[in-house]
Amino acid sequence: MNIGRRIRPRKLHLRLYSQVKVPWSLETPITPKTVTDILPHFVQLPIEEQDTLIEKHPKLLNVQLQIMLYSESDSLKTFKFICKYGQHLQSEFIQIFIYNLLLSNNLKATTTLLHQLLHENKEFQMSNELWALYMDKYFRRFYSFLRSQYIYKSLLILQIESYAELGDLEQCLKLFTAFGFNHNQSDVKRNRNVQAGWENIHKRHEAIQTNENPLLYKDSKYDLDIHQNLLAEICNTELFNPIIHRNVYSSSKTGHNPVINGSISVNDLPALETLITEKVATMEMRELLHLTKMSHQSINLFIVAGLCNVNKPHMALQYLKTLSHIFPTISRKNLIKNQNFIRILHATQDVELAKEVMNYYRDIHNDYINVQVLQA
Incomplete structure (x- = not known):
């Protein structure tokens, strides 16, 4: 007997009649690739045969969902289908429908569907990109930035801290720039x-x-x-x-x-402070200034903190004195915050350096000394 003939039927994904054995592809986990392979054969079956196979193998519901995504114009039917069989469906196919809902700005249906899926299907996961798109549209639709500044600020900080944990300095600087410009800039002298x-x-x-x-x-x-x-x-x-x-x-x-009121604090972003401390440990003054230009001017808070963490308070003070040259449109009083002076004073035991720091502070603030700076 020819062995090749016995193997050949097993290579077929589906037969047109249910008496034939279900192929090996249905015994393996359903993935987007296997669904793509099964789809052209599945659509050729009669409706009764499709229902029988789905009843025996619920994983084939993913094939039916893909057919609905391609051909079904009524999104309500697809919505009900996902709500009913969500526990058997793959996240990749559900995300396609969720993305379509977001493009049509149907946020109420998207939110309802996510509640249903997360409650019933513990294995359901959504990509970070889709979560970001959903959260952006959700907060723009249902929340006022003015009334939810704390929540919005927390989300921006979480983004920066996540990339800082990954060590992605370039992305951190981009996000920090947006974070800085979302703060109240009314005290900044505009050009x-x-x-x-x-x-x-x-x-x-x-x-x-x-x-x-x-x-x-x-x-x-x-x-x-x-x-x-x-x-x-x-x-x-x-x-x-x-x-x-x-x-x-x-x-x-x-x-x-402004979207966010208040000032930026180093204590709010510990992961970013740790990342910048690692980077500035071996940097020269020219590199520090270039790093400052790549982001928002408030990044100087973290650069000063990083220099103090690696026992370079003298370099931190010289760095502060140079900032006004790269930001000529911003006054020194608004550019250099009290946090910088307090951090340098805490990091040094040199009396002469402490006097130089206090003299520079008086020069900026017209001989006025803040209580917190004085206590430092």
Whole structure:
């Protein structure tokens, strides 16, 4: 008897009639690859045969889900299907449907489905990228940043700390830049271009409030316009102008609200402090300044802390004195925080260095000394 003929039927993934043995692929764990292999054969079976196979092998529900994702236009049916058979479905296929829900901004359905899956299926997992997309849309939809600043700040810190634990300094600096610029920057001296743009916005807000159009010149008015304006003055009313739109939510007297209020503290990001301490241990001054330019100016808090951790308080003070040269638009008082001076004073036993630190602090703050700095 030819052995090849006996092996050949086992290579077929599915037969068109149920009397034939189920192939080896159904005895192995279902993966996206095996589903792709089974799918073209499965769709050729009659509906009754499909139901029979699914009843015997619930893993084939993944094949049925993939068919629905490709062909089913009604997302409600797919939603009910996943809720009913979620414990038998692979996370990879469920994530496709969740991603489609997020693209359509159907956050309520996404949240309900996640609650259902996480409650019933202990093996369900979602990728970090999809979690990030979901959390971003969720907080933008259901939360106000102004009322949930602590939560939003905690999420940003968690991102930075996660990459710091992995040792990814480049990604940490990018996230720290976003973290720094989300804080209240009202005390930072803006450059002239930004200030001019802000004044222009205020003028536009004032024009909206008073319903004035600065683009409407007298030279452009025709006789009909003069006649209409005259009638408007007699009737004590105003003409409709489609160019002008009232905005009752804007105010020319107030600026924008920052996402996060308060200042950045080194104690909030211990993993980032540890990572920067490892990096600055062998760096020279030129490299430290380059590292500062790559991120937000508040990164100097962690660089000073790192230098003090490796017993380089003298270098930390020289670094602080050089910061004003790479950030000329920011005053030294706003650029160099009290945390820096306290950290250097705690790290040194040199009396002369401590005097130099205090003199530099007085120079920045016009002979005023903060109580915490004085106690350090």
